[in-house]
Amino acid sequence: MVSVRVINVINLSSETWRELIDYYGLNDYDLKTLYDNMDFFEKYADEIVHEFYDEVMKRGHLKGIINENSTVERLKKTQVWYLKTLATDVIDDDYIAGREKVGAVHAKIGLSATWYIGGYSIYLRCIRKRLSHSDPHVSFSIYEAVTKRILFDSAIILEQYIGDVMSKNEAYIKHMTNASNELIQSVDQVTAIASDFANSATVLAEAQGAVVESASTLYDKSTAIDAMSKLVIEIAAQTHMLGLNASIEATRAGDRGQGFTVIANEIRKLAERTKKSSEEINTSVSELVKYINSINQQAEQTMATSEQQAASAQELSALIHGIEDIATRLKQ
Structure with a gap:
């Protein structure tokens, strides 16, 4: 484990996002915990992503969306990057914008929010399985912190999905009018x-x-x-x-x-x-x-x-x- 300096790692200009992150209970200590255990995510990222796509490819419609819009190998690289970013020590406006972009892309290709958020459940199961071999106190701290962060990420994604749908509905209503x-x-x-x-x-x-x-x-x-x-x-x-x-x-x-x-x-x-x-x-x-x-x-x-x-x-x-x-x- 590597210890780092304590800084103000949550820096959001939006009052809404500041309130939401507080509502989810995600704080500087959680981000520091994840950052201090970055080696865990570096070690298991490829393995977790591989297991994740083994599960995803069992679903016919999800497999169809992937084959129509990308390849499994390309998506694996993106997901490995995502898992590693869970250990970053800063959540700011750029972080929110990046997650919103991910949500917009998945909404565009036709992946429903319910199935996308369900993917987080697979990640949490995979992470918990690999934390079971570590010190219980440390494992609990990591799992609690990563759960909060993933839930907060899912909120950003879901908000983007809703915004995208509403925008399309407004455009559709205007067109129909x-x-x-x-x-x-x-x-x-x-x-x-x-x-x-x-x-x-x-x-x-x-x-x-x-x-x-x-x-x-x-x-x-x-x-x-x-x-x-x-x-x-x-x-x-x-x-x-x-x-x-x-x-x-x-x-x-x-x-x-x-x-x-x-x-x-x-x-x-x-x-x-x-x-x-x-x-x-x-x-x-x-x-x-x-x-x-x-x-x-x-x-x-x-x-x-x-x-x-x-x-x-x-x-x-x-x-x-x-x-x-x-x-x-x-x-x-």
């Missing part, structure tokens, strides 16, 4: 567009309904005109027949019927012109009726499509409102 705000803005824009579309579709459907009604009225009027033109044709035919009969009777009357013959001929000519015009009107009206029928069918189809668009627009609007509600609840 921003995404929710963007989603709400987008939904508002889509809602406005859908509302305009619904209104336009409704107006279009109403307009198409008016077109169908007008086309139907026009069809009825055209049908009436067609009936009237047919009636005129019949009257013209009868008039022509009357003119023909009158001409025959005028011929029989001789000189006394010559004037009546002229009138009868004019009646016949007028009847023929009326018949011809009526036939042309009838032909035009028939074609007009066909066009009206076609327009009416197209208008009905368009109206049906417009009504369907209006209904779809209303459904879309309702769906968007549902999404907006979800986005608002997500933000909350």
